[in-house]
Amino acid sequence: MSMLTPSGMGGKYRVTGDTYPRMRRPRKRGRIVAALVASVVVLGLFGWGALQLFHVFNGDDGDTKANAAPQSRPCTLTATPTPALKPMALPQPAGVTMNVYNATVRGGLAKSTADELARRGFKVKTFGNAPAPYDKKVTQSALIVAGPAAEAAAREAGTQVAGSTVKIDTTRKDKTVDLMIGTAFSSLASPADAAKARIVAANPPPAKPACTPTPTAPSRH
Template sequence: MSMLTPSGMGGKYRVTGNSYPRMRPPKRRGRFVTVLIAAVVVLGLFGWGALQLFHVFNGDDNDSKANAAPSRPSCAPTPSPTATGKPKPLPQPTQVTMNVLNATTRGGLAKSTADQFASRGFKVERFGNAPDPYNAKVTQSALIVAGPAGEAAAREAGTQVLGSTVKIDPRRKGTTVDVMIGSAFAKLSTPTQAAAARVTAENPPPPKPVCTTPSTGPTHKS
């Protein structure tokens, strides 16, 4: 038996060459890699959970907006560009000069209406048929046309006809107004109706409030 023969082998195996036979089982590296991967996964899950808890306690979770109380709309009156907070006095009937024009197919309506205006103190300059642009085209009770300088006079004349409309022609000069009698005209307002219309014209109603909904909160950029 050679001196290189391991003890206990009874000379059955002989060592030849320059290497010894492997006497230990091979290392199991696969199990080590599996354990390492599992440890990395567990550490990753632990870190992710800790990060989520941090966001929850700091109010940055994604459900904070959904669970927040709904915001209430904020209503504020829209300021009128012409509102000054003071009543706009209208001129007295004796300070209003007008032309009464018939824009309907009913004959004699201009004269009879002009007489009624005159009896109320208005200065009637002339009466007759409406010009072609308005003849048989005024569907309301009356259309009152005036220039910028005659706006107040037109609104005063409008108090005498319920359902009338005031039209301001920027090209028109002077303060004289044209009262175009329309197809819906029946008669002039009663003194009580005219007085109520005058109060409304001098004190326009406040503007309606415009409601806006405030933003739910700052937007976080990712």
């Protein structure tokens, strides 16, 4: 084998063999690629773990059934189902004969209210303190009591007091209407508000269902 002296080395070094020695370390490309791949894998695992933690804390376990819309269980009966009210034509105030009773502890309400209703065209038969079954027992603004034959008249009377309710007493045969002023009463409705209430009273909304479906919470695993 020949003795070679690389150029530029000034003959100070003698090397055996038929190739020149490397003057610098070879690049460790394999290690660099491996390190990059490892970094990508670590970052991917970290991201996947963070995503799983996010689902856990948000109540999502990845199950499509758990993420589906809640199912409805059988209906739960309400305490007092709202009876259905039929639409009906209401009479004009002149066609309503009413009694105005004060079921509160405030004095003078029956007379002042009766006078105003008379000015609005209603026929007031009498006014005074409420009968014993209703005296100081009406908590809403007013309770309208009438028999089946005076239901339309009772609805018309109810339009004059916001928040009032109508009670049909099946034992009554007359066509008069009793307006019981309750503790929540402040004043009669304005003519404009009474006109709006008249539309609703003549065409009441559908009755509420007797039971309300209760949604089932998503299952947990």
